[in-house]
Structure formats: C-alpha cells, structure tokens
Amino acid sequence: MPAAHAPFLDLPTEEFREILRENRIPGYRAGQVRRWVFARKTFAFDEMTDISKSDRAKLSGLFGNTLFSGKLVTQTGSEDGTQKILLEWPDRHRVESVLLRDDRGHRTGCISTQVGCAMGCRFCASGLDGFVRNLSRGEILEQILRLNALLPDPQRLTHLVIMGTGEPTLNLDALLAALAEATAADGLDIGNRRVTISTVGIPAGIDKMTAADLPYKLAVSLHAADDATRNKIIPQNQHCGIRAVLAAADRYFAQTGRRVTFEYILIAGVNDSGADALRLAKLLDRKTAIVNVIPYNPVPELEWKSPAPRAVESFVRALTQAGIQVKVRFRKGDDINAACGQLRRSYRIS
Ligand code: SF4
Structure with missing residues (x-):
C-alpha cells in the first residue's frame, strides 16, 4: 500500500x-x-x-508497512569485522554506509550525507561522479538505524562518524536533525562526544557549526600544509585557502572548547616528504589539535599510490618531535571497497 x-x-x-x-x-x-x-x-x-x-x-x-524508505541493495562483510551496506532510495540513487568495529569495543557507524559530492577531492571515488542531491533527515537516520540493526543484541552503535559520501556542512540542517535522534535519550542514546562531523574544510560551513554551538567533535580534512599542494588534492581549497580553514577551526575551538582533529591522508610523492611534515608542524604550532595521519588507500580509477611504511614513520616522527599530537589510522575494510564512494561506484545505476 x-x-x-x-x-x-x-x-x-x-x-x-x-x-x-x-x-x-x-x-x-x-x-x-x-x-x-x-x-x-x-x-x-x-x-x-x-x-x-x-x-x-x-x-x-x-x-507503508516498513518505516524505511530505502532498499538494501547489498551488504558485504570484511575479514576485519567491517560491514558495508549499499542502500537505494525510491529515486534509484544510492548511498553507502559502513559499520566499523575495533578491539576497544567501539562500534562506529560511518554515514553519508549526500548522493555524490561536489567537492571532487582527488583521492576520493565519491567525487568522481559529482554531486547529485542532499539526503533527507530520514535517509541519514535510516543509515544509522540499519547499521545499528546489524549488531546482535544487546550491542548498539557506540560512535558515529560523518565521513561517508558528501560534504556534511552543505547539508547541515538534515544532518543535525538526524543526529538529534541518534543522540536523544529516547533515541539511540549515542553520546554527543562520540559523534564526529568531518568536513573538507569550508570556512562558512565550519562557522555555521560554530554558531550552532554543537556538542559534537569536528574533524577537518587538511591533507596538505601549503595551498599549492592542497589545491591539487582538494580543488575546493582554491576558493578559500588553508589559512581561512584553520582560522574557522580556531573559532570552533574557541567557541566550543573541543579539540579539532585534522585529517591528513598521506599520498606517496604528493604530500609525504620531510618538508611537508615540517610545514604542517609550523602551521599547527601552538594549536590544541590532533593530527590523524591516514596512509592513502588506492582507488582503481585514480593514479595516486600508498606511501612506503618508512615514509609514514618518518612523517609521524617529524610531527611528534615538533610537539604535535599524532595518530596513525589505517583504513578498514579494504577487501570490501570501504574507501569512500567505491561500493556505490561498483553498483552503478544502470
Ligand atoms: S572526500 Fe568527502 S568531501 Fe571530498 S569528494 Fe570525497 S566525499 Fe566529497
């Protein structure tokens, strides 16, 4: 009916x-x-x-009998415990969402906010097809509920990261409405501090989050310490420049008191040199921040390569010696196309 x-x-x-x-x-x-x-x-x-x-x-x-509006197209599981789902909406557009598990007992949902993405980051499969549309509050919430339902009782999602397809600050109202349900005591009751919104770094978008005085964590994709390199990796940077992104992140910290995370995908021969590490250390000097270094996960359609383990080690060492707090994160679910946008692309709308 x-x-x-x-x-x-x-x-x-x-x-x-x-x-x-x-x-x-x-x-x-x-x-x-x-x-x-x-x-x-x-x-x-x-x-x-x-x-x-x-x-x-x-x-x-x-x-209608089911409260979901999407249809589960496929569900895949990785040897490392990562599970990925691909959903199709009534207009036949598709998004993917990922459930990550770690040995600390964290069960994290990675959620998409848009179909496709306009940002065109050069390391990302999602940007290859461009932006299609924003997801609604319900479509974002449905991803969270479906991932939560993959867990056997009494397990529940413990964390959310808004790092799937799309730029969250360009669909902030729908996202915040969905997160309000995910964090409500009579919703999924996920702690506010366990929710991270990851942005490519649009200063106006970060300022919108600052003005809303959100209880969530902010992660900014930096990926380079100079504008020439960042422009190559994130074309959006040409419109604002790194300094404006960092200034917006500083305002978020000043307003909320919450430490900002900077994501840095390390790509062989592009942004992984000792000079890159020193520039980054200088840029973040005296900031209350943490850097997540993520060795690049190759995307079949793109030419960039993963950094050598030795390059990762020396990059991290240089940052640490400069007093920057660093974590190295490895992408999970490589065997199930868990890099962003890859599953959606391998099941294209015909
Ligand atoms: S990394 Fe994020 S912001 Fe950049 S193209 Fe991919 S989905 Fe969009």
Whole structure:
C-alpha cells in the first residue's frame, strides 16, 4: 500500500503525533513506535505487538508497512569485522554506509550525507561522479538505524562518524536533525562526544557549526600544509585557502572548547616528504589539535599510490618531535571497497 505521508523517519515526533491525532490514533502510540524503532530495532508496524491490530493497520496505511524508505541493495562483510551496506532510495540513487568495529569495543557507524559530492577531492571515488542531491533527515537516520540493526543484541552503535559520501556542512540542517535522534535519550542514546562531523574544510560551513554551538567533535580534512599542494588534492581549497580553514577551526575551538582533529591522508610523492611534515608542524604550532595521519588507500580509477611504511614513520616522527599530537589510522575494510564512494561506484545505476 503506498504511504500517505512523508516517510516516518523524516517526521519530528511532534508532527508524527499530529498525524496520529488526525487519524484518531492515541498519542501514546508515538512513544511505543519510538521504542520499537530505537530500542528494539524493529521497523515494521506489523511486528509492533503492543500496538492494537487496528492501529497497526492504520499506521501501515499511513506510512507503508516498513518505516524505511530505502532498499538494501547489498551488504558485504570484511575479514576485519567491517560491514558495508549499499542502500537505494525510491529515486534509484544510492548511498553507502559502513559499520566499523575495533578491539576497544567501539562500534562506529560511518554515514553519508549526500548522493555524490561536489567537492571532487582527488583521492576520493565519491567525487568522481559529482554531486547529485542532499539526503533527507530520514535517509541519514535510516543509515544509522540499519547499521545499528546489524549488531546482535544487546550491542548498539557506540560512535558515529560523518565521513561517508558528501560534504556534511552543505547539508547541515538534515544532518543535525538526524543526529538529534541518534543522540536523544529516547533515541539511540549515542553520546554527543562520540559523534564526529568531518568536513573538507569550508570556512562558512565550519562557522555555521560554530554558531550552532554543537556538542559534537569536528574533524577537518587538511591533507596538505601549503595551498599549492592542497589545491591539487582538494580543488575546493582554491576558493578559500588553508589559512581561512584553520582560522574557522580556531573559532570552533574557541567557541566550543573541543579539540579539532585534522585529517591528513598521506599520498606517496604528493604530500609525504620531510618538508611537508615540517610545514604542517609550523602551521599547527601552538594549536590544541590532533593530527590523524591516514596512509592513502588506492582507488582503481585514480593514479595516486600508498606511501612506503618508512615514509609514514618518518612523517609521524617529524610531527611528534615538533610537539604535535599524532595518530596513525589505517583504513578498514579494504577487501570490501570501504574507501569512500567505491561500493556505490561498483553498483552503478544502470
Ligand atoms: S572526500 Fe568527502 S568531501 Fe571530498 S569528494 Fe570525497 S566525499 Fe566529497
């Protein structure tokens, strides 16, 4: 039966209650549905057994039987425990989302905010097809709920990183509405400090986050310490320059008191020299920040290569000796195309 309303996950609870009222369904059903969705990982009205059969039938008539609007196209699992899902929306556009596990017990959902991406970062498969559209609040929330449902009870997602396809600050309203549900006590109850929004570094976008005084962590993709190199890696940099990005990150720190993470993908022969490390150390001197160094994961369509292990070691050593806090992160799920945008591209809309 076709749904008569916007998808359930796109509706704030107050609007959902209003629809219940208009259809003579008791308002307390809203709380019951939320408990099924967020606490019991149940997404079909038919299965919500503490709701009367007649109200379940009414709800299915209004919203369709499943609360999800996407269709699961494929689900893949990696030897390292990473799982990846590819979802298709009714307009046939697709996004991918990843569940990462580590030996500290962290279960992290990596979420997309857009179909395609306009930023065109040269190391990223998502940018190859350009921007298609923003995802809605419900489409972002659906990714989070589906990843959470991959975990066996009583496990739940512990962390969220907004690092999938898309530039989050260009779809901030929908993202923040979805995150509000993911972090709500009667939602998934993920701690605010366990949510990281990762931006390519658009100063106006970072300032929007600063103005909203968000409780979340900010990660900025830096990937170079001079404008000429950064322009090659992130074309968006030509519009603003590194200094403006760092100044916006400083304002975020000054407003929120939360340390900013700078992501630095290390690419052989592009940004991995000793001189690059020294420039980066100078740029971040005296900042309360941490650098995540991520050895590049080759994308089949692109020519860049992974750095040699020795180059990674000496880059990190140079930063550490200059007093910069550094972590080296290796990408997970290489055997299931977990680099951003790769799965979506291997299942193109025909
Ligand atoms: S890295 Fe992120 S911002 Fe850059 S093209 Fe890929 S999805 Fe877009």
